[in-house]
Amino acid sequence: MISPAQAKKLIAANLIKIKNQKINTNTSIGYTLNETIYAERDQPPFDRVTMDGIAINSRTFKNNNYEFNIESVHFAGDSKKTLKNKYCCIEVMTGSVLPEGTDCVIPIERLTIKNNIACLEANYELKKWQFIHRQGSDHKKGEKVLQPGHKIAPIDIALILSCGKDKINVNDEPSIRVISTGCELIPAGKKIQPHQIRMSNGPSIVAMLNEQNYKNCMHHHLVDDKQIQKTNIKKYLSQSNILILSGGISMGKADFIPKILDELKVECIFYKIKQRPGKPMWFGVGPKNQLVFALPGNPVSAITCCRHYIIPALKEMCGGENPDKEYVQLQKNIHLTSKLTYFLPVKFFKTSSAIRKVIPIETNTSGDFTSLSGTSGYIELSGNKNKFSKSENIIFHNWKHP
Amino acid sequence: MISPAQAKKLIAANLIKIKNQKINTNTSIGYTLNETIYAERDQPPFDRVTMDGIAINSRTFKNNNYEFNIESVHFAGDSKKTLKNKYCCIEVMTGSVLPEGTDCVIPIERLTIKNNIACLEANYELKKWQFIHRQGSDHKKGEKVLQPGHKIAPIDIALILSCGKDKINVNDEPSIRVISTGCELIPAGKKIQPHQIRMSNGPSIVAMLNEQNYKNCMHHHLVDDKQIQKTNIKKYLSQSNILILSGGISMGKADFIPKILDELKVECIFYKIKQRPGKPMWFGVGPKNQLVFALPGNPVSAITCCRHYIIPALKEMCGGENPDKEYVQLQKNIHLTSKLTYFLPVKFFKTSSAIRKVIPIETNTSGDFTSLSGTSGYIELSGNKNKFSKSENIIFHNWKHP
Numbered sequence: 001m002i003s004p005a006q007a008k009k010l011i012a013a014n015l016i017k018i019k020n021q022k023i024n025t026n027t028s029i030g031y032t033l034n035e036t037i038y039a040e041r042d043q044p045p046f047d048r049v050t051m052d053g054i055a056i057n058s059r060t061f062k063n064n065n066y067e068f069n070i071e072s073v074h075f076a077g078d079s080k081k082t083l084k085n086k087y088c089c090i091e092v093m094t095g096s097v098l099p100e101g102t103d104c105v106i107p108i109e110r111l112t113i114k115n116n117i118a119c120l121e122a123n124y125e126l127k128k129w130q131f132i133h134r135q136g137s138d139h140k141k142g143e144k145v146l147q148p149g150h151k152i153a154p155i156d157i158a159l160i161l162s163c164g165k166d167k168i169n170v171n172d173e174p175s176i177r178v179i180s181t182g183c184e185l186i187p188a189g190k191k192i193q194p195h196q197i198r199m200s201n202g203p204s205i206v207a208m209l210n211e212q213n214y215k216n217c218m219h220h221h222l223v224d225d226k227q228i229q230k231t232n233i234k235k236y237l238s239q240s241n242i243l244i245l246s247g248g249i250s251m252g253k254a255d256f257i258p259k260i261l262d263e264l265k266v267e268c269i270f271y272k273i274k275q276r277p278g279k280p281m282w283f284g285v286g287p288k289n290q291l292v293f294a295l296p297g298n299p300v301s302a303i304t305c306c307r308h309y310i311i312p313a314l315k316e317m318c319g320g321e322n323p324d325k326e327y328v329q330l331q332k333n334i335h336l337t338s339k340l341t342y343f344l345p346v347k348f349f350k351t352s353s354a355i356r357k358v359i360p361i362e363t364n365t366s367g368d369f370t371s372l373s374g375t376s377g378y379i380e381l382s383g384n385k386n387k388f389s390k391s392e393n394i395i396f397h398n399w400k401h402p
Numbered sequence: 403m404i405s406p407a408q409a410k411k412l413i414a415a416n417l418i419k420i421k422n423q424k425i426n427t428n429t430s431i432g433y434t435l436n437e438t439i440y441a442e443r444d445q446p447p448f449d450r451v452t453m454d455g456i457a458i459n460s461r462t463f464k465n466n467n468y469e470f471n472i473e474s475v476h477f478a479g480d481s482k483k484t485l486k487n488k489y490c491c492i493e494v495m496t497g498s499v500l501p502e503g504t505d506c507v508i509p510i511e512r513l514t515i516k517n518n519i520a521c522l523e524a525n526y527e528l529k530k531w532q533f534i535h536r537q538g539s540d541h542k543k544g545e546k547v548l549q550p551g552h553k554i555a556p557i558d559i560a561l562i563l564s565c566g567k568d569k570i571n572v573n574d575e576p577s578i579r580v581i582s583t584g585c586e587l588i589p590a591g592k593k594i595q596p597h598q599i600r601m602s603n604g605p606s607i608v609a610m611l612n613e614q615n616y617k618n619c620m621h622h623h624l625v626d627d628k629q630i631q632k633t634n635i636k637k638y639l640s641q642s643n644i645l646i647l648s649g650g651i652s653m654g655k656a657d658f659i660p661k662i663l664d665e666l667k668v669e670c671i672f673y674k675i676k677q678r679p680g681k682p683m684w685f686g687v688g689p690k691n692q693l694v695f696a697l698p699g700n701p702v703s704a705i706t707c708c709r710h711y712i713i714p715a716l717k718e719m720c721g722g723e724n725p726d727k728e729y730v731q732l733q734k735n736i737h738l739t740s741k742l743t744y745f746l747p748v749k750f751f752k753t754s755s756a757i758r759k760v761i762p763i764e765t766n767t768s769g770d771f772t773s774l775s776g777t778s779g780y781i782e783l784s785g786n787k788n789k790f791s792k793s794e795n796i797i798f799h800n801w802k803h804p
Contacts, residue, residue: 025590029609043772046597050700052657073655075626077585079597093655095586095699097597138772145772153801154610155774158602158701162771166591183479184497188427189568195448195481195499200560207431208556224477253475253495255454297497298452299560329756354731354795356756369564370445370540370547372557393756399555 004308004341004380007273007283011313014269016241016289018317019172025160028152030213031170032320037146040164042136046080047098051131054089054111054118055102058128066120070113074099089118098132105131149321171318173216176209177236178202181248181257182297183224200369201246201302205295208306212401214314224248226256234264237286244310247297249282257294258282266292274383275341277301277363281309299369304343304378311401323402327393328356328379334388341383345375346396358396375399406710406743406782409675409685413715416671418643418691420719421574427562430554432615433572434722439548442566444538448482449500453533456491456513456520457504460530468522472515476501491520500534507533551723573720575618578611579638580604583650583659584699585626602771603648603704607697610708614803616716626650628658636666639688646712649699651684659696660684668694676785677743679703679765683711701771706745706780713803730758730781730798736790743785747777748798760798777801 002010020034049055056068068089074081076095083090083101090099091113098105104126111118139145145159152160152170160168180202186192187199202219209217220236222229229248236243248257249271258271266284273281278301282294293310295302312322331349336342346358358379363371377398381388388394404412422436451457458470470491476483478497485492485503492501493515500507506528513520541547547561554562554572562570582604588594589601604621611619622638624631631650638645650659651673660673668686675683680703684696695712697704714724733751738744748760760781765773779800783790790796 026605154606157609158606161590161602162600164590188563188566198564200563203428204556204560207559324752327756350726354729
């Protein structure tokens with residue numbers, strides 16, 4: 001059996017490259033940028049006034065001339081004006097272009113304006129270039145402002161638009177099929193018998209993918225009939241880049257999945273990982289390089305494997321950067337008896353400290369997803385150790401991949 | 403001038419209540435649950451087999467009977483069977499109902515099956531109830547499993563569906579209008595003159611709202627013409643719960659917004675907060691209790707005020723729980739000269755410690771959004787202090803509201 005780290009490497013070695021798509025910048029939030037964004041112009045594009053007031057020539061101020069005739073008024077959106085008489089001023093509004101011949105702004109709060117004369121308060125001190133956001137001081141025209149691989153946040157929308165780009169190249173959306181198998185599964189809203197259970201894994205996997213901006217996902221249910229499963233998996237395989245199966249990979253008599261995948265020429269890359277939950281995870285590659293993940297049917301296993309392996313793989317396929325590892329501090333000692341790496345759900349401990357402290361929430365078997373609700377993520381306790389002490393820093397994975 | 407905390411209180415005191423809506427559980431991710439979810443049945447609904455193998459009566463095992471005749475095979479989805487002869491066994495699959503008359507499961511890995519007889523490996527030790535997920539051990543029928551106010555995560559989808567609910571009550575979506583004002587604003591993709599700037603604030607505010615699942619948002623641009631602004635703001639006010647204006651609230655001659663809002667009977671609750679960026683923020687309540695936020699036109703101010711005041715207010719209006727405060731540790735001493743609370747953008751410092759350390763990223767004036775890209779959030783440095791030392795824990799706000 002391989003380790004979780006080996007499993008990640010094997011998946012990474014088999015990733016296909018997802019194409020780009022061009023979309024509107026306005027709706028690009030959460031996508032991975034797949035081009036370099038260059039500054040269209042200097043930013044700011046001109047010496048930009050940052051306060052309402054008057055623009056003057058600071059050299060005339062040195063002459064203690066505390067009254068300025070107002071030559072004209074200059075609004076944001078007006079083209080650049082020129083101060084004709086250097087002893088006068090131009091009234092300027094926030095956002096306007098600094099007039100030619102001026103080099104500082106005095107805020108309106110420091111002035112009284114009467115009969116078109118701006119009169120300055122007593123003892124006012126002034127610095128050249130004050131209240132002016134200098135042209136090109138944020139970035140110069142042609143500078144790289146964003147690189148491929150960047151995940152687009154709201155503030156980036158402003159940045160990209162300020163570069164004049166209303167459309168940008170981002171990752172295309174991989175087409176994903178999520179398949180739940182099992183005769184016992186009955187959807188919510190339908191009548192249920194005592195021996196049946198509610199279908200919940202598939203929809204929660206789809207929800208986790210949607211949350212990460214993978215919207216091209218469909219969910220299907222297949223009963224435990226080998227022929228039905230084979231026919232449909234073949235069809236879904238031809239229609240998608242990624243196949244995620246939940247259930248049907250144990251050693252039971254109705255667990256046809258590994259056999260069917262083999263018959264459909266999906267090459268098994270690995271089966272079973274030294275981990276809990278999720279030991280029986282299966283991963284393979286289809287004839288057209290489709291990635292096939294077969295997850296255990298237990299809800300805790302399925303959602304943990306999806307978060308730990310599938311989400312990071314999708315991100316890498318789409319050209320995204322992997323985030324830095326995060327660490328947390330456990331609030332108690334933990335002794336493990338198993339050699340399996342343990343993915344243990346945790347809640348954050350309320351604290352006014354910068355140390356992130358977590359309380360482990362042990363699930364009651366890997367079928368218990370009730371206790372998972374409200375946890376923030378899980379810690380990764382390596383199977384190579386059996387004691388984890390309170391003072392130790394332990395790797396943390398947020399359920400919501402950063 | 404009021405403090406940021408007082409501003410938050412004044413906003414909270416004026417919040418309107420948003421109605422519920424009923425939506426499909428499958429697509430409820432990120433919404434706030436507005437009902438209590440009760441367990442439909444015991445979870446698990448029956449003694450559930452967790453391994454493929456055989457189910458036996460453990461008392462017969464005490465008699466050292468290591469061979470069991472297989473009475474029948476029991477699949478997941480089959481209705482409950484009964485073991486007729488207590489010295490025999492029933493072959494069971496993961497997920498099936500534990501047969502009546504049995505109380506433990508022996509995994510198939512420990513057996514050889516030949517001629518319908520399951521033969522156990524030597525020296526096998528057994529515990530009653532092993533490999534059985536007991537009925538009701540996660541929760542009992544009728545128990546509260548989720549409370550109103552809970553933000554729905556992927557794992558909750560599984561939980562809610564397992565309670566049989568395919569539709570649930572969540573917050574309705576407030577109708578929000580975002581209005582950018584200014585003659586100087588030109589959308590990306592259109593020809594631009596040297597004295598004009600790209601429209602970027604409005605779209606990035608909409609993006610931040612969308613990221614938080616507020617999808618019922620429209621963005622409009624109004625030039626600096628008082629009559630045009632008044633006519634349109636009146637219309638938008640009649641069509642929405644929330645109005646967010648960006649620009650037009652300084653003391654300039656083209657800053658008509660406070661006057662217009664007054665004429666439209668929007669009562670000013672506060673104007674200006676002891677903070678930077680974002681000092682000139684304006685907040686008021688319309689004649690039908692619409693909330694009106696008028697943000698400064700500078701991009702850094704606008705996005706910071708949106709994150710700090712509007713997003714938490716929307717969350718509260720929609721019935722959501724407010725998250726615990728988060729703290730980080732600064733990597734250098736900071737001395738402030740101003741009495742204004744300082745919202746300072748930060749990046750996380752790469753570390754293998756559980757202490758969250760941040761590097762401040764000072765922006766070049768509040769017009770500089772280039773440096774904001776790639777920051778994770780901002781720290782809140784109170785204006786009541788002027789020294790912040792390296793060892794101190796400081797409040798942190800993630801750009802993405804948790």
